[in-house]
Amino acid sequence: xxxxxxxxxAFVIAAPALAAWGCGxxxxxxxxxxxxxxxxxxxxSGTAPAAGGPAAPAKDRARQxxxxxxxxxxxxxxxxxxxxxxxxxxxxxxxxxxxxVKFEPPGTPAQIVSLGKRLLVTVRDDGDGDGALLVYEKKxxxxxxxxxxxxxxxxxxxxxxxxxxxxxxxxxxxxxxVSLVDLTTNxxxxxxxVAREPRGVVFTPxxxxxxxxxxxxxxxxxIDKIGSEATVSRVPFPASPLRSAANERLSxxxxxxxxxxxxxxxxxxxxxxxxxxxIRTWFGxxxxxxxxxxxxxxxxxxxxxxxxxxxxxxxxxxDGREGxxxxxxxxxxxxxxxxxxxxxxxxxxxxxxxxxxxxxxEGTDAIVELxxxxxDPTLGLIRSYSTLSDSDRIMGVAVQGGAPSGIALxxxxxxxxxxxxxxxxxxxVRLVEGDGYYETVPPRYVKLAEDPKDPMFAFxxxxxxxATDYTVSGGLxxxxxxxxxxxxxxxxxxxxxxxxxxxxxxKFSNFFGSASAARHMxxxxxxxxxxxxxxxxxGAGYARQTPMLAGRLKAKGPYGWLAENKDLxxxxxxxxxxxxxxxxxxxxxxxxxxARINHLSVFVRAGLTPPPMKKRDLSDxxxxxxxxxxxxxxxxxxCHAPESDYTNRSVAVIPGNVPRQAxxxxxxxxxxxxxxxxxxxxxxxxxxGRYETLEELIEKNGDRMGKTSHxxxxxxxxxxxxxxxx
Amino acid sequence: xxxTARLLLVPLFASGVIxxxxxxxxxxxxxxxxxxxxxxxxxxxxxxxSAKWPAPDLRVPAPLASQTIPTDKSELPKGxxxxxxxxxxxxxxxxxxAANCRVFMLREYLNVFCPLNIALIRQFAGPTKDAxxxxxxxxxxxxxxxxxxxxxxxxxxxxxxxxxxxxxxQFFIVAEAYEGFGVDxxxxxxxxWPESQEKPTVVLR
Numbered sequence: 001x002x003x004x005x006x007x008x009x010a011f012v013i014a015a016p017a018l019a020a021w022g023c024g025x026x027x028x029x030x031x032x033x034x035x036x037x038x039x040x041x042x043x044x045s046g047t048a049p050a051a052g053g054p055a056a057p058a059k060d061r062a063r064q065x066x067x068x069x070x071x072x073x074x075x076x077x078x079x080x081x082x083x084x085x086x087x088x089x090x091x092x093x094x095x096x097x098x099x100x101v102k103f104e105p106p107g108t109p110a111q112i113v114s115l116g117k118r119l120l121v122t123v124r125d126d127g128d129g130d131g132a133l134l135v136y137e138k139k140x141x142x143x144x145x146x147x148x149x150x151x152x153x154x155x156x157x158x159x160x161x162x163x164x165x166x167x168x169x170x171x172x173x174x175x176x177x178v179s180l181v182d183l184t185t186n187x188x189x190x191x192x193x194v195a196r197e198p199r200g201v202v203f204t205p206x207x208x209x210x211x212x213x214x215x216x217x218x219x220x221x222x223i224d225k226i227g228s229e230a231t232v233s234r235v236p237f238p239a240s241p242l243r244s245a246a247n248e249r250l251s252x253x254x255x256x257x258x259x260x261x262x263x264x265x266x267x268x269x270x271x272x273x274x275x276x277x278x279i280r281t282w283f284g285x286x287x288x289x290x291x292x293x294x295x296x297x298x299x300x301x302x303x304x305x306x307x308x309x310x311x312x313x314x315x316x317x318x319d320g321r322e323g324x325x326x327x328x329x330x331x332x333x334x335x336x337x338x339x340x341x342x343x344x345x346x347x348x349x350x351x352x353x354x355x356x357x358x359x360x361x362e363g364t365d366a367i368v369e370l371x372x373x374x375x376d377p378t379l380g381l382i383r384s385y386s387t388l389s390d391s392d393r394i395m396g397v398a399v400q401g402g403a404p405s406g407i408a409l410x411x412x413x414x415x416x417x418x419x420x421x422x423x424x425x426x427x428x429v430r431l432v433e434g435d436g437y438y439e440t441v442p443p444r445y446v447k448l449a450e451d452p453k454d455p456m457f458a459f460x461x462x463x464x465x466x467a468t469d470y471t472v473s474g475g476l477x478x479x480x481x482x483x484x485x486x487x488x489x490x491x492x493x494x495x496x497x498x499x500x501x502x503x504x505x506x507k508f509s510n511f512f513g514s515a516s517a518a519r520h521m522x523x524x525x526x527x528x529x530x531x532x533x534x535x536x537x538x539g540a541g542y543a544r545q546t547p548m549l550a551g552r553l554k555a556k557g558p559y560g561w562l563a564e565n566k567d568l569x570x571x572x573x574x575x576x577x578x579x580x581x582x583x584x585x586x587x588x589x590x591x592x593x594x595a596r597i598n599h600l601s602v603f604v605r606a607g608l609t610p611p612p613m614k615k616r617d618l619s620d621x622x623x624x625x626x627x628x629x630x631x632x633x634x635x636x637x638x639c640h641a642p643e644s645d646y647t648n649r650s651v652a653v654i655p656g657n658v659p660r661q662a663x664x665x666x667x668x669x670x671x672x673x674x675x676x677x678x679x680x681x682x683x684x685x686x687x688x689g690r691y692e693t694l695e696e697l698i699e700k701n702g703d704r705m706g707k708t709s710h711x712x713x714x715x716x717x718x719x720x721x722x723x724x725x726x
Numbered sequence: 727x728x729x730t731a732r733l734l735l736v737p738l739f740a741s742g743v744i745x746x747x748x749x750x751x752x753x754x755x756x757x758x759x760x761x762x763x764x765x766x767x768x769x770x771x772x773x774x775x776s777a778k779w780p781a782p783d784l785r786v787p788a789p790l791a792s793q794t795i796p797t798d799k800s801e802l803p804k805g806x807x808x809x810x811x812x813x814x815x816x817x818x819x820x821x822x823x824a825a826n827c828r829v830f831m832l833r834e835y836l837n838v839f840c841p842l843n844i845a846l847i848r849q850f851a852g853p854t855k856d857a858x859x860x861x862x863x864x865x866x867x868x869x870x871x872x873x874x875x876x877x878x879x880x881x882x883x884x885x886x887x888x889x890x891x892x893x894x895x896q897f898f899i900v901a902e903a904y905e906g907f908g909v910d911x912x913x914x915x916x917x918x919w920p921e922s923q924e925k926p927t928v929v930l931r
Binding site: 242265292293294295297299300301302303304307308309310311312314315333335336337355371373374375379380382434435436 | 818819821822823844845846847848849850851852854857858859860861881891892893894896900907909911914916918920921922923927929931
């Protein structure tokens with residue numbers, strides 16, 4: 001054999017291995033070449049090119065997880081019922097008498113992917129504080145057999161499989177990690193640190209890269225060279241450019257899901273845009289931001305401030321008539337269309353046959369169908385399918401079909417299987433084609449679990465996720481800023497208004513997502529009625545970072561950043577008033593308001609699950625950190641008292657408290673010492689979120705909170721290491 | 727404004743109405759031009775009575791995706807005459823709400839005309855230099871509100887399709903309100919042509 005022919009032979013042998021990551025994995029499991037699915041299609045992935053011939057097209061096996069999935073081999077729909085630590089198995093087709101069968105995995109399931117014969121399930125907490133990926137196959141009847149268990153960082157949540165079906169990426173939410181799992185060996189290939197609260201994950205069609213969405217902030221995480229180095233980078237992706245002020249780059253929250261177009265060229269990110277301009281949306285707006293994968297830019301064109309307008313004469317101001325200002329929806333240069341298309345996007349799927357996206361609107365008990373061809377699909381609401389069949393007469397929360405939080409489509413895309421979390425049901429929603437007015441068929445429900453024994457807990461859970469009860473808030477549920485009882489990592493603007501000519505001085509306070517939003521709404525609504533506000537040229541309102549709730553509400557009180565509320569009930573009432581745009585005064589003595597307070601108090605204390613934390617002994621470095629924390633020299637523990645969840649609940653004036661940009665100074669403010677429980681995962685830090693990391697907080701603290709300026713670099717590192725264990 | 731001045735302005739509005747009817751009517755372009763020529767002598771009331779919704783256009787629109795769009799920038803077409811004998815286009819997608827809108831193409835420009843009771847059109851996004859919006863109102867006569875409910879009103883947006891650019895417009899229609907009439911949001915015109923795409927996407931929804 002000549003050298004040339006040897007090289008040629010070597011190349012032929014090596015070619016499959018050198019082929020693209022998604023195309024050349026030699027260890028494709030037997031079923032990987034014969035399954036069908038509804039994921040994005042791609043020709044050429046999954047099979048190595050045959051020597052001497054063209055690459056054989058393979059079935060695309062890219063899948064994305066959801067809390068509900070069709071498990072084709074079993075003829076089932078499977079629901080990850082996190083609240084009952086169960087997988088609920090429902091046989092298809094769903095009939096009137098269909099019942100679910102409960103299967104108990106070892107831990108708290110979060111998402112499911114059906115991949116050939118296998119059912120992949122992520123587990124947030126296996127009981128020991130670890131996460132896991134469980135691999136099941138169906139046994140006879142309605143039963144599953146565990147065929148593999150892969151240990152993962154705690155709080156394993158989102159999952160996506162590669163186009164070849166040979167690997168899975170799993171996001172671990174609280175521990176902020178992404179892991180690659182080889183599904184042929186059921187071993188972890190690598191784990192990478194990413195930004196806080198990674199949730200949705202999707203492979204690119206070539207399988208070489210992946211994108212990750214986050215519950216907190218707008219940028220996406222991109223992972224390249226998945227098959228080798230696995231490099232991690234952040235992709236700037238400001239939210240909702242059509243609804244932002246000029247030159248502002250908006251933040252976002254609730255990035256639970258990502259959806260890829262069938263062509264693999266557009267990535268859809270349903271989320272909540274924070275700080276958008278609007279006449280009523282103090283809290284922001286619905287957004288489906290579309291990333292052009294070729295250019296890494298948002299498809300949407302930024303809003304223009306002074307673009308063309310033409311109107312009929314009666315709308316123009318003349319002869320003492322106000323003109324257009326009367327009609328607020330058209331008078332503003334702000335895009336109002338679709339800004340509440342959904343509230344709290346909890347899950348999404350692409351409906352290929354209609355070129356649309358279905359988004360689970362947790363806060364409004366609906367599945368909304370949006371035009372995927374538009375720059376921001378929220379401008380193109382095709383139809384809203386209510387998952388609700390009945391609601392409580394007093395509270396306005398769902399009796400059936402509450403808080404949709406997962407969607408799976410039937411193979412013909414004519415039916416959506418929707419997991420309704422607060423009523424413990426699978427809703428079977430009949431989808432229609434095209435647009436136009438059409439009274440949709442009411443959903444059919446399969447009950448997954450009995451209602452909670454404590455009706456106060458049950459009502460509290462519904463109220464927590466519901467955005468339509470006007471007493472609790474003005475359009476956004478508790479879960480909108482406290483997803484899963486955690487926090488949105490956002491710093492809100494608390495703006496005070498007063499008018500001495502009004503009863504009680506016309507005082508009220510509201511939250512706004514940005515200084516621009518506060519200025520815009522104030523100018524629009526109160527042009528004729530000047531009020532005193534804490535809005536000036538430098539900023540708007542006082543900085544109020546969203547606090548985490550889960551596991552931090554044991555104390556009787558006080559609550560609030562300034563300890564202004566003596567107990568949890570008082571804080572809830574304050575929240576009812578803050579989280580809206582003005583609105584009616586909320587009377588806590590009114591009987592139904594009191595009931596809401598009681599129900600919510602029960603649920604937020606008993607129903608919000610704290611993040612999983614693995615119990616273990618402290619390392620030497622962490623022990624050193626604890627010594628520093630407890631020392632009189634550092635004096636951390638004098639305020640952050642360990643015996644009461646690391647807070648003495650007293651207030652303290654922080655010296656040198658210069659306000660951050662876009663906020664105003666809060667003179668002589670004394671802030672309540674916050675609990676340090678789960679502090680390692682709840683960045684950013686300080687009441688105004690000015691520090692991105694604990695390291696930065698300690699580095700820049702000086703001696704304002706306790707004394708840390710004297711600490712050596714090693715001691716600071718040790719202190720941070722200890723804080724992360726709390 | 728004096729009554730005389732209003733009366734002088736009436737013919738101008740009237741010619742605008744008729745001009746837009748002509749724009750929308752396609753097969754009836756020539757037919758619509760004739761009254762426009764004599765509109766200066768037609769009283770406002772008569773104009774209202776005689777003006778009709780554009781005649782249905784029986785041509786089959788050509789898909790936008792089938793069109794070759796010039797890459798060189800050209801000037802914004804001036805006046806309604808420029809749009810005579812242009813190509814009728816089917817946008818990438820339209821909703822039922824936009825079923826009666828008609829889209830014309832001239833060089834790289836699109837003209838989207840919607841025969842609704844349009845009160846206002848606003849451009850929300852995209853360059854303004856080569857774009858325009860135009861409502862064709864009934865005249866405001868003798869200080870009285872016009873008959874806003876029975877048409878014909880309509881409006882158009884004109885903009886170019888150029889790689890790397892995007893546009894968002896919204897039509898607002900006349901609606902009932904406390905003070906006689908108000909404004910409701912209606913059709914959104916959404917056009918985008920990302921650098922990475924071969925063809926633009928135009929959605930009327």
